[in-house]
Amino acid sequence: MLNKYPLWKYLLVLSVLCLGFFYAAPNLYKPDPALQITGENSAQLIDKSTLVRAEKALDEAGIEYFGETIDSDGRNALIRLKNQDKQLPAQAKVSRALGDGFIVALNLAPTTPSWLSDFGAQPVKLGLDLRGGVHFKLEVDVNAAIERRMEYYLNATKRALREARIRGYVNVDDKGRLETKFKSESLREQARTIIAENHPELVLDRVDEEDSWNLYGAMADATRKELADYAVSQNLTTLRNRVNELGVSEPLVQRQGQNRIVVELAGIQDTAEAKRILGKVANLEFRMVAKLEAASSEKQRFEYRSTDRAGMSEWLERELILTGERVTNAQASFDQNGQPNVQISLDSEGGLLMNRATRDNIKRRMGVLFIERKYRTHYERGEDGEEVAVKVPYDEKKLLTAPVIQSALGAQFQITGLDSPLEASELALMLRAGALAAPITFVEERTVGPSLGAENIRLGVKSVQMGLALVVLFMVLYYRVFGIAAVVALSCNLVLMIAFMSMIGATLTLPGIAGIVLTVGMAVDANVLIFSRIREELRNGMSPQMAIHSGFERAVATILDANITTLIVAIILYAVGTGPVKGFAVTLSVGIVTSMFTAILGTRALINLIYGGRRVEKLSIGGGV
Numbered sequence: 124m125l126n127k128y129p130l131w132k133y134l135l136v137l138s139v140l141c142l143g144f145f146y147a148a149p150n151l152y153k154p155d156p157a158l159q160i161t162g163e164n165s166a167q168l169i170d171k172s173t174l175v176r177a178e179k180a181l182d183e184a185g186i187e188y189f190g191e192t193i194d195s196d197g198r199n200a201l202i203r204l205k206n207q208d209k210q211l212p213a214q215a216k217v218s219r220a221l222g223d224g225f226i227v228a229l230n231l232a233p234t235t236p237s238w239l240s241d242f243g244a245q246p247v248k249l250g251l252d253l254r255g256g257v258h259f260k261l262e263v264d265v266n267a268a269i270e271r272r273m274e275y276y277l278n279a280t281k282r283a284l285r286e287a288r289i290r291g292y293v294n295v296d297d298k299g300r301l302e303t304k305f306k307s308e309s310l311r312e313q314a315r316t317i318i319a320e321n322h323p324e325l326v327l328d329r330v331d332e333e334d335s336w337n338l339y340g341a342m343a344d345a346t347r348k349e350l351a352d353y354a355v356s357q358n359l360t361t362l363r364n365r366v367n368e369l370g371v372s373e374p375l376v377q378r379q380g381q382n383r384i385v386v387e388l389a390g391i392q393d394t395a396e397a398k399r400i401l402g403k404v405a406n407l408e409f410r411m412v413a414k415l416e417a418a419s420s421e422k423q424r425f426e427y428r429s430t431d432r433a434g435m436s437e438w439l440e441r442e443l444i445l446t447g448e449r450v451t452n453a454q455a456s457f458d459q460n461g462q463p464n465v466q467i468s469l470d471s472e473g474g475l476l477m478n479r480a481t482r483d484n485i486k487r488r489m490g491v492l493f494i495e496r497k498y499r500t501h502y503e504r505g506e507d508g509e510e511v512a513v514k515v516p517y518d519e520k521k522l523l524t525a526p527v528i529q530s531a532l533g534a535q536f537q538i539t540g541l542d543s544p545l546e547a548s549e550l551a552l553m554l555r556a557g558a559l560a561a562p563i564t565f566v567e568e569r570t571v572g573p574s575l576g577a578e579n580i581r582l583g584v585k586s587v588q589m590g591l592a593l594v595v596l597f598m599v600l601y602y603r604v605f606g607i608a609a610v611v612a613l614s615c616n617l618v619l620m621i622a623f624m625s626m627i628g629a630t631l632t633l634p635g636i637a638g639i640v641l642t643v644g645m646a647v648d649a650n651v652l653i654f655s656r657i658r659e660e661l662r663n664g665m666s667p668q669m670a671i672h673s674g675f676e677r678a679v680a681t682i683l684d685a686n687i688t689t690l691i692v693a694i695i696l697y698a699v700g701t702g703p704v705k706g707f708a709v710t711l712s713v714g715i716v717t718s719m720f721t722a723i724l725g726t727r728a729l730i731n732l733i734y735g736g737r738r739v740e741k742l743s744i745g746g747g748v
Contacts, residue, residue, distance in 0.1 A: 126671050126735035127255050128728055136728045139720070140615055146622035149235040149246040155190070156207040157232040159216055160200040160225055168197040173221065180220035186213045190232070198545075203232050223500050228257075247625045250632035251387055253580050257402065259386040260379070260567035261362075268354035268561035269299065269347060271446075276301050276322055276340065276444050283317050292335075301325065301340035311336040355382055357560035365401055383566070402415065407447035407538075411480070412488040412525055413438040428521035429541070430495055431634040437525050439490045444480040446559070449473025455547040458539060463547035465538045475536025482531035490539055493550075494518060498565075516564045529744060564634060583636035590618075590640045593698060594647050602654050604743035609650040609730040612721040619717040620710070629713070632706035642714025645689070647688065649722035653678040667739040675727050682723065690715045 127698050160169055160177060174191055181202070188205035198377060210229050218227045235245060251258070273295050281293050291314060292304040303318075305311040315338055316326055325340035330627060342350070355378060362384060363376045375387035386401060401688065413422035417440070426436045450470040469477060481489065496515040524539050541547045544611060594613065598606035624631060657674030690712060697708035734742070 124666055126731050127448065128731050128735070132724070133728060136724055139619070140725075142600075143619040143622040145239070145242075146244050146625050147618050149233075149239050149244050150621055150624065152234045152236070152246065154231040154233050154246070156210050156212055157190075157201050157203045157230045158210070159230040160202070160217070160221070161198060161227045161228070162225060165190070167224065169193055169200045170197065173225070174200050174202075176220050177217045177227075178418055178470060180216045181213055182269055184212065184216045186216070188213075201230065201232055207612065218500075219502075223498065237467070243626075244486065245625055247621055247631040248628065249580075250635070252633045253631060253636075254453040255582070257388050258567075258569040259565060261384045261386065261401075261563045261663040262566045263355045263358050263382045264562045264564060265351035265354050265382050267735070268350055269342070271561070272300060272302065272342070272350055276325065277388050278320055279321060280340075281319055281442065287313070287317055289314050289317075290394060296339075303338045303340075304335045304340070306335065308336045310336050314338060320561050332733055351382065352560040355384070355693070358386055358563060361559055362401060384563070397711055406494045406524075407450070408492040408494065408520070409444040409446075409477070410439040410442065410490050411444065411493065413440045413485060420743050425490070425520055425522050428523055431475050437488075437490055437522055439492070439522075444489070445469070445473050445476045455551040456537070457544075458537070463541045463544045465541070465547050465551045467536055467538060469534040471534070477532050477536075478602070481528050485528050485530065488525045488527050491523045492520050493523045494520050513563070516562070518562065523608075526698065579633050583633060586640055587617075587636065587643065590643050594643060598647060598650070601745050602650075603745045604733065605650075605657075605730065606656050606745070608733070609647055609654070609722075609727060612650070613643065613726040615725055616714075616717050616721040617643070619721065623713050623717060624710070629709050630706065630709070632703055634703040634707040635710040638707045638710030638714060641711060642718060645686070645714065646718035646722060649678075649682045649686070649718060653726070657742070657744060661742065661744075667734070667742045670742070671730060671734060679723060686715050686719050704734070 158177070160173065161167075170194070171317060174193060176199070178191060186209045187205040188202050189205065190199070193200045202213075202217075204210060214227050214229055218225075221227065233240070233246065249557060277293060277295050280303070284291060286294065287304075287312055291306070291310060292302075294302050296302040301318075303311075303314060305314060311329070312565045315329075318325065318338070319327060322340070324343065324346045326343050328339045328341070330337040330339060359376065359378055366376055366386070366388070366495065375385065377385055378386045417438070420439045421441055423441055424436050424438050427433070449469045449472065450467055451473075454466045456464055458464050458468050491634070495518070498516050500514050502510040503513050523541065524590050526539065530573050538550075591613070595610045598609050600606070601699065602609065617639070622644065629635075653674050655679045657670045660670035660673045661667065693712040693715065697705050697712070701707060
């Protein structure tokens with residue numbers, strides 16, 4: 124029968140629409156402003172007493188809250204607030220009450236009913252410019268990178284002189300220069316030749332004293348600048364890798380100035396996890412456990428990090444074997460006793476250094492140092508008389524383990540002594556994403572609250588509404604009943620777009636709203652092509668039923684051609700673009716796919732229901748036909 128869909132096609136369209144409405148429904152439930160409390164490291168648990176301290180601080184500040192919860196594994200606590208404007212004051216009060224060791228982050232607690240969330244239905248993520256998110260400005264400590272390089276020169280020079288059997292004093296002086304002292308001029312010249320061959324970037328300067336012949340090696344200004352630039356570039360790459368590990372949509376990680384990096388995590392919900400992962404300087408150092416007879420200047424005491432060995436310590440040699448910068452891969456695993464560990468893979472040079480250090484020290488112990496950049500908080504009186512929290516960074520070095528070397532190690536081995544599988548996973552993530560070439564400090568941390576994006580949301584929604592209203596007005600006046608069918612299909616198209624973006628976890632930004640506005644025009648454009656074709660067939664004397672059939676059949680090729688071309692452009696934009704451009708491309712791509720479905724199948728189904736399967740004398744399509 125002409126212009127009559129089989130039952131399965133109607134059921135297909137209805138099923139897709141029902142699925143779309145179901146997965147778009149969570150966007151009707153506005154999330155609650157909340158505070159999220161997590162430990163500074165993944166092994167730290169949040170207990171009831173911690174939550175009570177936070178609640179007491181809020182009570183004293185007169186901030187209303189509700190729905191306090193601790194998750195099942197005890198690593199996160201959530202306190203919902205009744206007033207969105209109280210989020211920042213609440214964060215400051217709770218942070219001070221809990222002190223160092225806890226991260227208090229702004230969050231948006233979802234209110235999606237369980238009958239939706241149980242099936243994976245979640246609201247669409249909004250970007251930093253719409254819903255808020257987190258903005259970090261990080262400063263790279265390039266001086267630490269230079270000090271680390273000088274320590275490398277120190278250890279390499281000691282090793283080279285020892286192999287050449289040249290005795291002398293080797294150290295780094297308070298001016299950051301490599302300082303060497305010898306008992307004769309000939310020894311100094313031999314050492315100078317070795318140092319110049321191994322490290323030609325050092326500027327060597329001879330200085331004679333009464334009883335020693337000294338040689339100083341300093342980095343040239345050009346070398347210092349190159350090293351500082353490398354440290355910032357390497358940290359930039361590492362932070363991008365860490366953001367990728369977090370799975371954040373459309374992140375912004377870019378360099379600002381000489382030694383600063385800006386990170387914006389658009390639409391992220393778990394800001395506490397983001398800060399912990401990004402800010403953690405999780406590096407490793409491998410050193411031999413010092414011999415008892417070693418001089419105090421050649422060794423240093425470090426405490427263990429694990430809770431079961433709290434208070435215990437070891438003396439380690441100051442000379443480094445290698446650092447975590449040589450790690451190419453790291454995977455969390457378990458040993459034969461079921462204890463968590465991290466499987467480490469080194470690069471070729473790292474494997475060579477590890478093999479050289481361990482093959483000559485079998486039955487000795489090797490320490491694995493875990494280095495973290497942490498912060499101490501103290502409060503200073505500001506210009507306005509109010510206390511301001513100031514975070515002072517410091518590096519904490521603690522031992523993970525100090526096992527006995529049973530055989531020569533190579534490029535692959537494992538690290539044990541971790542407290543939990545979660546800690547092993549976090550350490551593996553840090554090392555896999557790359558060690559930071561230099562420590563970073565949070566010089567600015569700004570959580571963009573929902574209120575800051577409210578104006579953008581209001582204007583964005585208004586633009587969509589105005590565009591939709593003009594399209595509806597034009598279609599109804601110009602195409603009558605067919606126009607109403609197109610408007611219904613267009614409304615369903617918007618619902619399907621939101622549903623699809625929610626399902627794939629896409630982030631909607633302000634440029635994304637521009638893509639929706641463009642899609643509204645493009646979606647109705649397909650119907651204009653079809654309806655114009657039907658009018659043309661009617662003018663040529665074709666019957667109404669045949670005109671409908673012919674109009675849809677002949678216009679489909681043109682619609683597909685135009686939309687596929689636009690889809691290719693959107694894919695290219697997504698591939699080569701960044702940030703806002705990707706947001707626009709994603710929305711445009713989703714809109715093209717859904718608009719083709721609603722314009723071709725949806726509108727046809729509605730027209731078939733109105734006109735199909737019966738005798739029709741005239742179509743209400745306007746245009747005097």
